[in-house]
Amino acid sequence: MGERYYATGRRKTSVARVWLEPGKGTFEINNRSLDDFFGRETLKMIVNQPFEVTDTRGMFDVCATVRGGGMSGQAGAIKHGIAKALLEVQPERRETLKKAGFLTRDPRVKERKKYGRRGARASFQYSKR
Numbered sequence: 001m002g003e004r005y006y007a008t009g010r011r012k013t014s015v016a017r018v019w020l021e022p023g024k025g026t027f028e029i030n031n032r033s034l035d036d037f038f039g040r041e042t043l044k045m046i047v048n049q050p051f052e053v054t055d056t057r058g059m060f061d062v063c064a065t066v067r068g069g070g071m072s073g074q075a076g077a078i079k080h081g082i083a084k085a086l087l088e089v090q091p092e093r094r095e096t097l098k099k100a101g102f103l104t105r106d107p108r109v110k111e112r113k114k115y116g117r118r119g120a121r122a123s124f125q126y127s128k129r
Contacts, residue, residue, distance in 0.1 A: 005088040009081025011106050014069030018081030020089060023061030025051075029078065030065055043075040050083040053100045054093050060086075076106060 009016040027034035027047070038044050051057040062082060066074045083102035087094055097103050111120035118124050 005085045007081045007084035007088065009077040009079065009084060011076030011080060012069045012073035012109055014066060014073035014077040016064050016066040016074065016077035016081045018078060018085050019063045020060045020082070020085040021063070022059065025058035026061045028061075028063045038071065038075060040071070043071055046075045047078050047082070049079055049100070050086055050097065050102050053096055053102070054086055054090070056086065056090075060089075080105060 003022070005020040007018050007020075009018060027037075029037040034044055034047065038047065048057065051060075062078075064078050064081065066077055068074075069077070079102060083097050087097060087103070094103070113120055116123075
């Protein structure tokens with residue numbers, strides 16, 4: 001059994017724990033395959049982006065557990081975790097991953113609702129008469 005590399009990825013309210021192991025390129029997310037876990041092709045593409053950029057597709061088996069958020073946030077969290085784990089495997093790839101923007105945690109989260117308003121910024125409708 002080869003060496004395992006671990007990293008944590010985050011996006012919105014999702015947190016992904018990712019382990020990379022040298023292998024054939026299989027994915028196991030919450031004990032399900034990539035195709036079972038993500039129905040949309042775009043989400044599968046997002047998860048595979050770090051491998052595409054570093055030309056390491058099919059070289060590592062990915063085992064991930066992800067919690068919180070929705071499908072898009074979870075895909076982003078897994079992508080972030082994979083990029084950070086690839087950095088542990090090959091530190092010389094940092095510039096490539098950094099330039100692609102995969103090492104930066106996307107800070108955008110939903111803005112909270114304020115009192116006296118209908119939403120975060122939207123007000124109740126004003127009635128003049």
